[in-house]
Amino acid sequence: xxxxxxxxxxxxxxxxxxxxxxxxxxxxxxxxxxxxxxxxxxxxxxxxxxxxxxxxxxxxxxxxxxxxxxxxxxxxxxxxxxxxxxxxxxxxxxxxxxxxxxxxxxxxxxxxx
Amino acid sequence: xxxxxxxxxxxxxxxxxxxxxxxxxxxxxxxxxxxxxxxxxxxxxxxxxxxxxxxxxxxxxxxxxxxxxxxxxxxxxxxxxxxxxxxxxxxxxxxxxxxxxxxxxxxxxxxx
Numbered sequence: 001x002x003x004x005x006x007x008x009x010x011x012x013x014x015x016x017x018x019x020x021x022x023x024x025x026x027x028x029x030x031x032x033x034x035x036x037x038x039x040x041x042x043x044x045x046x047x048x049x050x051x052x053x054x055x056x057x058x059x060x061x062x063x064x065x066x067x068x069x070x071x072x073x074x075x076x077x078x079x080x081x082x083x084x085x086x087x088x089x090x091x092x093x094x095x096x097x098x099x100x101x102x103x104x105x106x107x108x109x110x111x112x113x
Numbered sequence: 114x115x116x117x118x119x120x121x122x123x124x125x126x127x128x129x130x131x132x133x134x135x136x137x138x139x140x141x142x143x144x145x146x147x148x149x150x151x152x153x154x155x156x157x158x159x160x161x162x163x164x165x166x167x168x169x170x171x172x173x174x175x176x177x178x179x180x181x182x183x184x185x186x187x188x189x190x191x192x193x194x195x196x197x198x199x200x201x202x203x204x205x206x207x208x209x210x211x212x213x214x215x216x217x218x219x220x221x222x223x224x225x
Contacts, residue, residue: 004154033213042115042200042215043155048207056207090154092213101145101157102202102213 002027004093006105013081013112021076021110023091026103031055032074033102034066035090043090049074050096078110086112114139116203118216125191125223133186133219135201142211144177144184145202148195149218155200158186191223 005024013019025032031050035043045058049068063079072093078085088109092102116137123131135144143162147155161177161184172189188195198218204211 035215042217045212045214048212056212058212092155096211099143099160099162101147101160103157104147104154106154 004091004103004105006089006091006108008108009106010109011111013110015081015083015112017081018077018079019081019110021078021089021091021108023074023076023093023105025072025074025091025093029093029095029103030072031094031096032068032072033092033094034074034076035092036060037088037090037107039087046076081112083112086110114203114205114214116201116214116216118199118201118219120219121217122220123222125188125221127193127223127225128190129223131188131191131221133188133199133201133221134183135185135203135216136181136183137203139182139203139205141177141179141182142204142206144175145204145213146175146184146186147200147202147215148197149200150197188221191221193223193225196221196223 033048034046037043047057048055052068065077067075088107090107091105094102119134146158149155175186177184200215200218202213202215
């Protein structure tokens with residue numbers, strides 16, 4: 001079974017720019033959740049996608065948006081980047097209704113300068 | 114909504130035991146436990162559903178007290194490979210899935 005793949009692994013952007021991060025979910029999983037992890041902190045929930053629709057959102061502004069595609073892969077888009085957006089962005093896939101755990105990707109390290 | 118973990122950090126010698134606690138102010142559907150090594154993705158250890166069950170995974174086990182809204186992770190006879198940051202995640206219902214909210218983590222370091 002394939003795991004969760006995220007791309008790119010590292011990214012440097014300038015304040016005010018826009019960025020798109022990508023995630024391929026694990027085979028058999030239909031739900032994707034995105035997390036932001038600052039250094040030394042726990043992952044913070046951004047939002048979750050199921051059946052190509054946003055299904056719940058954390059305390060993040062609208063400039064954080066996403067998509068889920070029919071093959072369950074997903075994108076995270078961040079507009080008008082701010083310095084505080086610098087973090088590790090983690091994607092996790094799961095299968096709704098199975099009571100199973102999340103499989104995380106290795107993340108995208110975003111640096112905003 | 115973020116669960117509270119304790120302790121923040123613990124240092125052990127190989128073979129020693131440790132307990133990591135996780136508590137929530139809200140009613141829980143389930144509790145997840147993950148371990149993250151430096152520079153790597155969090156890895157799923159186990160999930161505990163409502164019912165006060167206890168689960169085991171090699172020499173790592175966990176309990177879930179639904180009434181107290183608490184979970185504890187037990188690491189027995191620790192090995193060097195147990196080093197990392199341990200996160201508990203508490204699940205809350207959403208329409209089509211569950212939101213998993215993580216604690217701040219407990220740093221575990223096992224020394225030889």
